[in-house]
Amino acid sequence: MALFSYLAALVPLNNYGHYLHWHFIYLSVANLIVILLMVATFVAALLLPFPGRNRRKESQ
């Protein structure tokens, strides 16, 4: 439980959220982080080797 308390202290969740405002674009930092994580996951899925890929190609 102590570990969870330390982790929770790193990201204060009881304050007002942080928002980015640029012209008509208005989004929360939390949503931006999720979008960046999705982009990172997408790029990683394209670049990382899939286990057994070479074995399958050889067997065909």
Place this chain on the structure above:
Amino acid sequence: MSTTEIERQWTTRLRKRVAGKLPPEKLLPDTQPSYVSSWIYVFGVTTLSAMIVVIVTGCVLALRGPQWWHGSSFGHFVNSLHLWSVEIFFFAMVVHLWGKFFMGAWRGGRSLTWMTGVITFLASVATAFTGYASQSNFDSQWITTQAKDGINATGAGSFFNVLNLGQMLMWHIVLLPLAAVVLTALHVLLVRIKGVVPPYEENAGEAQ
């Protein structure tokens, strides 16, 4: 009953049609093409797995009710599982959508597969929204009072009242999940019938 009469029965014709379109070895294949050996192909089934967790946790929440999910530790836990499985569901679905968009997944007669995916995505957004609206806490009050102006501006407010908790809850636990599940089943069956879309270089001849 004669053989001709049996052949003309709607059950016989339907069975033959279904078996022709989707034989068992196509419904549950033993192998997949070599190009499926990539991480980008795992996000469809990740979305499906997250959806199963969403449904199971939603059923548990329905069994016990709001006082339980707001007022007990285990209720909070199941409520959080429901929320985080939805987060993973949308996360995986968006990566799946990007992957299929850049693969041109509507090629080779797969337009219906693509469109059922698009409509499932929209139905899922509506399901998630009504979920936020039926949390029965200050968060849902804030969301619905903010959303009502937007919904009313479209004209849909006359039959879709976001401030009506009962209506939002029924849409969230009956109508929209039913639509999402039926559409997902149709989407998966179409993937099985048409097969997983190959990369561009694999099927230059097949591409539309």
